[in-house]
Amino acid sequence: MNMGLRDKGRFWKAFKFAFQGIMHACKTERNVQFHFAASVIVILFSIYLNISLFEWLFICLCIFGVITLELINSAIERIVDLASPSYHPLAKQAKDIAAGAVLVYSIMTVIIGSIIFLPKLARLFQSYIG
Numbered sequence: 831m832n833m834g835l836r837d838k839g840r841f842w843k844a845f846k847f848a849f850q851g852i853m854h855a856c857k858t859e860r861n862v863q864f865h866f867a868a869s870v871i872v873i874l875f876s877i878y879l880n881i882s883l884f885e886w887l888f889i890c891l892c893i894f895g896v897i898t899l900e901l902i903n904s905a906i907e908r909i910v911d912l913a914s915p916s917y918h919p920l921a922k923q924a925k926d927i928a929a930g931a932v933l934v935y936s937i938m939t940v941i942i943g944s945i946i947f948l949p950k951l952a953r954l955f956q957s958y959i960g
Contacts, residue, residue, distance in 0.1 A: 852901065859904050861932070862897070869893045872943065879950045888946065892939035899935050903928040 855862045876889055906928040914921035 855901055855904050859900070862900050862904065865897050865900050869897065875947070879947065879954070881946060881950070885946050888942050892942055895935055896932065896939055899932045903932050 856866060872889060872893065876886065881889065907925055910921045910924050
């Protein structure tokens, strides 16, 4: 496929806008900030515990999945606020359901993290004790 200069400019602008959206969410959304901070801790923890390549795949899926869902949740909240500035039960339901999706995925990441990290932490703890 031959992309003209105009198409290439639009292509790179799309990346620019996407990064602006991520940066805006990082600056303004407390939950996005929390998930990014937790991700840094998990990455450092993973390096320290020397997890396997296979385990890294799951950790990456968990990290990027939670952050992606949190960004989508934030976008849904903005759209709902724009469409329904005053309280409406359907607006609340839309926001609650989007937040619920983040919660469900976050619970899955805790389960996966426990499966990966708890055996390693138990071995580490035993090596210090015994």
